[in-house]
Amino acid sequence: EVAETAEExxxxxxxxxxxxxxxxxxxxxEIREIFDMVLQAGLSAQTIANNMLQYxxxxxxxxxxxxxxxxxxxxxxxxxxGKHVGIDKVELTLELCPGSPFVKVEPSKxxxxxxxxxxxxxxxxxxxxxxxxxxxxxxxMQDGHVHLHVRDQGPGIGPRKLERIxxxxxxTKGHGTxxxxxxxxxxxxxxxxxxxxxxxxxxxTTFTITLPLD
Numbered sequence: 001e002v003a004e005t006a007e008e009x010x011x012x013x014x015x016x017x018x019x020x021x022x023x024x025x026x027x028x029x030e031i032r033e034i035f036d037m038v039l040q041a042g043l044s045a046q047t048i049a050n051n052m053l054q055y056x057x058x059x060x061x062x063x064x065x066x067x068x069x070x071x072x073x074x075x076x077x078x079x080x081x082g083k084h085v086g087i088d089k090v091e092l093t094l095e096l097c098p099g100s101p102f103v104k105v106e107p108s109k110x111x112x113x114x115x116x117x118x119x120x121x122x123x124x125x126x127x128x129x130x131x132x133x134x135x136x137x138x139x140x141m142q143d144g145h146v147h148l149h150v151r152d153q154g155p156g157i158g159p160r161k162l163e164r165i166x167x168x169x170x171x172t173k174g175h176g177t178x179x180x181x182x183x184x185x186x187x188x189x190x191x192x193x194x195x196x197x198x199x200x201x202x203x204x205t206t207f208t209i210t211l212p213l214d
Contacts, residue, residue, distance in 0.1 A: 064108065065191075067214055070101045070146050071139055077114045078137075087118070090125050090133040097139045101146035104214040109187040113195075116180035117150040117207050124154030124205065141213065148209040156201040165197060 074096070081087055118137075125133040138149040157165065168182040188195045192212050199205040
């Protein structure tokens with residue numbers, strides 16, 4: 001006999017149980033987020049463990065050296081990383097040189113170096129505005145060498161910290177071992193290559209791995 005007011009109708013609608021499809025969608029999204037967090041944590045732990053293991057093996061004999069196409073090795077590294085380190089939350093540009101940049105390396109060690117540089121760049125990009133979260137991976141063949149540039153538009157590294165980034169156990173982050181860059185430089189130099197870093201505060205950072213073509 002007495003009609004419900006608009007406010008009462010709204011309250012009644014809110015009190016209705018959530019439909020099954022909506023509830024399932026929300027639950028699925030939450031589960032996916034939890035799995036992403038677990039996988040990311042697992043990969044981070046694996047990276048730290050690999051760095052520690054590699055650090056303990058410094059000076060040991062080389063093994064598993066073979067001829068590799070650096071472009072293919074980089075593609076495989078990205079496929080291995082997937083979305084587990086937040087790579088889907090940055091704008092990734094892959095610029096690979098034409099031809100076949102073959103190098104003679106230990107693939108697993110070079111991949112570890114690639115992972116360290118890419119993960120560092122992604123972590124740095126989380127500190128800037130979303131519109132600046134750009135990561136470029138570039139290969140260039142020049143003068144008998146191939147150069148791999150890992151270039152981000154993150155906050156950059158100040159000159160005083162830049163002088164220390166290659167030191168073991170030095171880190172600019174609140175987590176990690178501070179071994180990633182030290183190990184990366186060691187394995188690259190062991191294979192006849194070099195690694196350099198250029199960084200400008202407020203602009204970004206570029207790491208460049210250079211290896212002789214085979």
